[in-house]
């Protein structure tokens with residue numbers, strides 16, 4: 001950047017990762033909590049001669065900076081909010097972690113610029129009034145695809161299926177469990193993948209995401225029918241590039257991709273819809289051989305200390321039908337990978353923030369009398385630390401402490417954004433009067449159970465699993 005920045009409070013994320021190379025590395029201060037980072041930046045603004053920046057990934061990471069931007073606006077401080085955004089073509093589609101950044105800061109900025117990554121490197125802030133919001137469209141190069149068609153009539157689903165032979169049926173999640181429709185669908189003799197938040201994970205005929213991705217990459221499927229909100233699975237991200245025909249059955253009327261045909265119907269509309277079920281019954285059945293589950297179990301035995309094996313133990317030790325709240329990042333993925341039981345699964349997958357996860361689980365536990373098992377990563381727990389003051393009696397917090405944001409390790413991103421640490425939650429839990437253990441045998445007996453997977457074993461596991 002042309003303008004000298006006093007410091008850049010860089011909040012870790014995949015979307016803003018590429019912005020790292022633009023900044024003077026001596027001036028970067030890494031953080032994971034955007035609210036904290038942006039207030040630190042605000043504090044520094046008070047005494048520095050140059051503007052101070054906070055840089056975030058997309059989604060709720062941006063809204064977490066609104067309070068400090070408001071303070072900067074009314075105090076006339078030179079705060080610079082730099083946000084990594086998804087490509088323009090995905091705006092307004094409901095695609096993962098994609099929200100309207102521009103709208104969020106309308107009342108707390110004096111200038112706004114929307115630019116590409118290369119434009120950021122030459123940007124001069126001199127003529128811009130502070131606070132300023134710079135929204136960077138990362139990876140805005142992929143060509144635009146066919147516009148999305150929106151339908152009102154279920155017969156369009158019939159028309160779509162007539163064109164294809166091997167559709168992938170993908171059940172993601174809705175605001176209520178999708179289990180009833182998945183149960184009915186499983187009798188149709190068609191392969192499908194049900195994600196953990198769908199409530200029907202244990203019924204899925206395709207057992208692992210690895211198998212799903214393999215089939216997808218071998219062009220086994222010629223189309224996709226998505227039922228529910230924005231999926232979690234890796235195939236969803238691959239689809240954006242692959243351009244396979246997609247039919248979206250989404251009650252929000254969102255494609256969650258830059259293309260596809262959308263029918264704004266949810267499972268409560270579909271469960272008794274004759275045209276929908278007749279279309280499926282008339283479809284020639286086909287099947288998938290899934291051997292990956294055996295491989296998974298072998299690796300779980302081979303690497304008992306790995307994070308995945310630990311999740312398998314959680315699956316085995318939590319009884320069916322219990323409430324489970326899953327944090328974003330690896331937790332939701334590894335839980336899905338090892339899940340074999342019918343749990344009531346919850347999470348915040350609207351925009352996938354790691355903020356407010358423990359509070360959401362506490363709120364949920366206030367509405368039920370049964371136990372709620374809340375599984376979070378260490379960084380996610382740190383983010384919501386003040387919630388630890390008020391853990392409800394029926395909430396059992398399970399922290400999977402792998403010493404940082406290990407998702408970034410898996411994505412092979414700059415190691416600095418993992419924010420590796422050696423801290424644990426024992427003292428803070430006990431200091432707040434919470435019962436604590438690090439033995440899995442104490443699951444359901446203590447309010448805070450902290451588990452420490454063995455990083456080397458996880459690495460070896462994942463290398464052999466090779467997703």
Ligand SMILES: Cc1ncc(C[n+]2csc(CCOP(=O)(O)OP(=O)(O)O)c2C)c(N)n1
Pocket residue numbers: 012013014032034057059060061064328329330331352353354355376377378379380381402404405406407408
């Ligand atoms: C509010 C917000 N800020 C940043 C991110 C980007 N982000 C996604 S995962 C992650 C790290 C999570 O670390 P941890 O909770 O330890 O889980 P692990 O990756 O180890 O499974 C971050 C910072 C986000 N999703 N939401």
